[in-house]
Amino acid sequence: MPKLSAGLLLYRETGESLEVLIGHPGGPFWARKDEGAWSIPKGEYVDGEDPWHVAQREFAEELGKQPPEGPRIDFPPLRQPGGKIVTAFAVRGDLDLDGTFSNTFTLEWPPRSGQFKEFPEIDRAAWFDVPAAREKLLKGQRPLLDRLEEAVGRGGRDGSLSR
Numbered sequence: 001m002p003k004l005s006a007g008l009l010l011y012r013e014t015g016e017s018l019e020v021l022i023g024h025p026g027g028p029f030w031a032r033k034d035e036g037a038w039s040i041p042k043g044e045y046v047d048g049e050d051p052w053h054v055a056q057r058e059f060a061e062e063l064g065k066q067p068p069e070g071p072r073i074d075f076p077p078l079r080q081p082g083g084k085i086v087t088a089f090a091v092r093g094d095l096d097l098d099g100t101f102s103n104t105f106t107l108e109w110p111p112r113s114g115q116f117k118e119f120p121e122i123d124r125a126a127w128f129d130v131p132a133a134r135e136k137l138l139k140g141q142r143p144l145l146d147r148l149e150e151a152v153g154r155g156g157r158d159g160s161l162s163r
Helices: 051-063 130-136 143-151
Strands: 004-014 017-025 042-045 072-074 085-092 104-108 116-120 122-129
Touching: 004 051, 004 143, 017 130, 017 143, 042 051, 051 085, 051 122, 072 143, 085 143, 116 122, 122 130, 130 143
Parallel strands: 004 085
Antiparallel strands: 004 017, 004 042, 017 122, 072 085, 104 116
């Protein structure tokens, strides 16, 4: 069975622009990567867990702030190139990024050194308009932007359901 992940795509409309909040993964593997490296705040869950609650929990853990309650847009699950299935939700809201902080993970670094270091899951978060977010996001998550644009009437190419 593929791994399951749930995430939240926060968006806001500023004049003529639609912006999304995404995060850059922390740790040494991603330190020098920018384009095609960013992600929506998300995390894994086990079958039987409520993906909406997981998406809210992961947002809070990775940004140190509670997500807006909704209303939310439910997107169909999206299979990533590695096989993971991401269930994503979009919520409209404006989040001040001052004071954001992420939970951490421990990694042996450098490899085979016997030294373990802690790194943030997300080392920075930022608002991007949709064209810029298309460049920043992991390739497998870019269809979420099309779904969001369609859902809010901005001309995306994929359908979605609102709740």
